[in-house]
Every structure is written in C-alpha cells, then in structure tokens.
Amino acid sequence: MTKVLVVDDSRTVRLMLRRDLEAAGIEVADAEDGLTAVGCFAEVDPDLVLLDIDMPGLDGYQTLQTLRQHGLDPAVPVMFLTARAGTDDVVAGLTLGAQDYLRKPCAAEELVARVTAALAVRSREASLRRRLDELSELTLTDALTGLGNRRQLDGMMRRLVRDEPDSPVAVLVADIDRFKDVNDTHGHLVGDIVLRAVADRIRTSMPENAGVGRWGGEEFLVILPGVDADQARAIAETARHAVRDEPVATGVGRGIEVSVSIGLAAGESGAVRELLALADDALYEAKRLGRDRVVDRTVLPR
C-alpha cells in the first residue's frame, strides 16, 4: 500500500487529508510540523510527502530542504498544499523541487487525483530505474559465464586506484590449459560448457569481496582487495584444485579433465595495473613451466 506523509500544523487539515486519502486506499502518516517530519520520515518511509508551508518552526520550504539533506529519496515526490496562493509562492515551491503545488482550498477529489497521479509517476520512474539497473548489470556481465566482464573489472581497478590506493590487493590471472584442444576435439558447444564450469569453480573458490571476471577468451581475472601474497597463493591453489579435481560433465562419457594455470602478484591497490602486468607475466611463466600450476610474481618491498 502506498503511504503519504502529511505535514501540516492544523489538526483540522491533517484529519481531513487523512480521511480523504484513506478513502482512496492510501495509507497516511502525519506530522504537526517540519521538525517532527524530519524526525519521523525515515521510519515512515513515505512514497509521497504532502507539505504545508506556513508552520511554526521550520516552514515548508525549509522542511523540504532539510528532509532532502537528511536523505529523503529525491525520487519521493513532495507536494505543497498551502493557503499561500500567490504566483511567487508557487514558483518558489516548484523551484525548490516540489512536484506539485496545491492551493487551499483544494477540493478532496482534486487532491486525491493529484496525489494519485504523482504516485503513478513515481511508480513508473521506479520501474524504469529497475530496468535501467538491469541493463547496467547486463553491460557489466559476461553473457556466457555470468561473471563480470572486462568493463566491470576495469571499473573496479579504477575505483581501487582512486579510493584506496594504499590498501593491499592481489591480482590473479587464470587461463584454461589447452583449451583450443577442447574446442577442436569436442566442438565449441562443449567448449562453452567447460568455460562455464571453470568460471563457476573459480568464482566459488574466491572470497565474497573478490572481483571475478572473464578477461579474454579462456582467461579469467580475479581482483582480491585486502589480500596479501601468501593469502593469494592459498586462494589460487584452492581455485586450481577446484578446477582440476573433478572432470567437467558434458553429458557424454565421464567428462573432460581440465586444468588452469594461474599467475599472481600482490601489492598496493594504487599499482593494481602494474600488478596485473606482473600476474600476466607469471601466467606465461606457469604455462612455460608445464601448466596446471600457480606462479607468484609479487615484488617484495625492499
């Protein structure tokens, strides 16, 4: 049920608004002045605020500003309902960000219609925002594996450099060994099954705050905030075993045995790009040494 917070110093007005809005199926909470509204809005969590202007203490304009400063969601519409009927008052209210401005006296039917219309707009906006979030999520997700994609990992590295350059971080680059042979022998559909299985096993081996993504064809990148080299080696070994200890079921035969080579480097978040280059070198070293292993290229501080 949608909920409206009514803020008016007149008990008569509060009672009338409650009666009219509740008759329209809208839940009502009320406050007798601006300060009371500021104190209770978080608990009320209104879908709309109906605000008088001339009140003792904070007036309606100040109340609106204070509510926003205290975290009232900008998507929650605020409507003024006031005896101030001048054009300059209306302009002042709308300029402050009110969705609508109703002059008293306002017929109950009109009031309910305007509140309902504002709530409908809010509902459509919320729906669009959810859709936008979903689309944003899609632009950051690898469609095949469901892991983050390159854009998401790039974003995470940018945030680390910008926000916490001195904090520890480890970077792992994992590559499926002889993946070309899987594709050539079993076909690309089976190759996709293997990619998904390896992605899943790597993801479940990682701490919750890790950024795990598909970096290239059969290459995965893991960013481990707050993790040093020793911890990173242990995590990498866990992931390597998770991949190799169980054949990947493809629906045919006993499955395909898969392994990964992993390069890693640990250091400070401000140098995460350099750590990625070191981890990449370490990956090639792991391949050169015979695959299915972890190589650490962490440069210890002197």
Next chain:
Amino acid sequence: MNQYTDDLVAIAGDVSRTMLGTAFEPAPGATPGRPGLTACVQINGEWQGAVLVQCSVAAASAITRLLLRTEHVEPAEVRDALGELANMIGGNIKALLPGPSRLSLPAVVEGYDHHVSVPGTVELTTVPFLFAGDVIAVVLLGEVDGVSAVAERLAAEVVR
C-alpha cells in the same frame, strides 16, 4: 461596497463551497452579533493588513462539523478549524494584493467581549455572510491607499 468587498465575497464563497460543500451566502446589511470567536491572519510586507473571520461558537462548531464530517467536535478543533478558514481566505486575499508579503500563522481569540486591532491598519471592509442561521463576518483590515493609518494620523496631527 468598496474594491475589496467583491474579492472577499468571491474568496469566502469559494473557500466555503470547496471545504464545506455549501457556500457562505452574502448578507449585505446583516448585523453580526457579538462574536464568540475571532480568527485572524496578518499580512506583512509590501502590503500590511489582516483578515478576520468572526462568528459565534455555534457557527464555528457547525463549520468544524462540516469540515471533519463528525457530530462531536472539541473546542480545540473548533478553534483550529476557524483558524484554518481564516488562513485560506487570507492566503487568497494576499495573492491579490501588492507583494511580496508574508502570511502569519492564524491566531484565534475566544470570548464575548473582545476587539481585534492591528497597528497601522483600519477596517477596509466587513462582509457579513449567512451560514447555518447565523451571521459570519469576514473583515479586512489594511492600509488606506498604500498609506498606513498611523502615517495618515501622524500627517493629520502635523497639519493641525
């Protein structure tokens, strides 16, 4: 009838029709009895003045019952309702006057022997309305032609 009377008739009629479902009926020549309640809002700024709504406790109670759609009303509710009525009429009058100006919060005076005056203003018009068999008076106090009554009186004293 002066320039403000028509405005008061229209605004009080609109407010009462919208809020009570029945319009105050202008009753030129009707004499208000001694008011039991006076609600007052002041207008301060470019234009100085006040709007008073005066009526008996019985009339104010009838207004409150219509507003709240209930049979039993408390004295505090009656005072609040009359104050809100004065607030709505005052807010709409203010919109017609030179601005910028501010509308005060409503004040309500109760009792049978009171007189409300606002320094610097004179009575510009009093409009009686009939409602529920009673007379409700809406009074506009203000400056005379942009010159406050005080200034006018001072000027008159200088001339003398």
